[in-house]
Amino acid sequence: MFAVTCKDKPGHAQTRLDNRAAHLEHLKAHADHVVLAGPLLDESRAAMVGSLLVLDFADRAALDAFLAADPYAQAGLFDSVTVTPFRKVLP
Numbered sequence: 001m002f003a004v005t006c007k008d009k010p011g012h013a014q015t016r017l018d019n020r021a022a023h024l025e026h027l028k029a030h031a032d033h034v035v036l037a038g039p040l041l042d043e044s045r046a047a048m049v050g051s052l053l054v055l056d057f058a059d060r061a062a063l064d065a066f067l068a069a070d071p072y073a074q075a076g077l078f079d080s081v082t083v084t085p086f087r088k089v090l091p
Helices: 013-029 059-067
Strands: 002-008 032-039 048-055 080-084
Touching: 002 013, 002 032, 002 059, 059 080
Parallel strands: none
Antiparallel strands: 002 048, 002 080, 032 048
16 A cells, blocks of 8 residues: 655646546546545645545556556646555554
8 A cells, every 4th residue: 555645836726627527537447446535735725735645556566557647647737746655554
């Protein structure tokens, strides 16, 4: 399992909005690998500034293929992507 934190490039809110529907379809198409997913918000909780995903893939290569195919990544939305191995304990 992996925790993935993606931070948007500054000033790319429209890129996120333009690709949101395709991004959600990508997640739904791989729902068996998605433990949780959602946007990171700014301090006011009004604007989306990134994504947090916990994904269950057998290995890093499969995860990387999934991430590369994400419409957000293909649109160049992210300033940074951090992948950390993760073990779910609760609930």
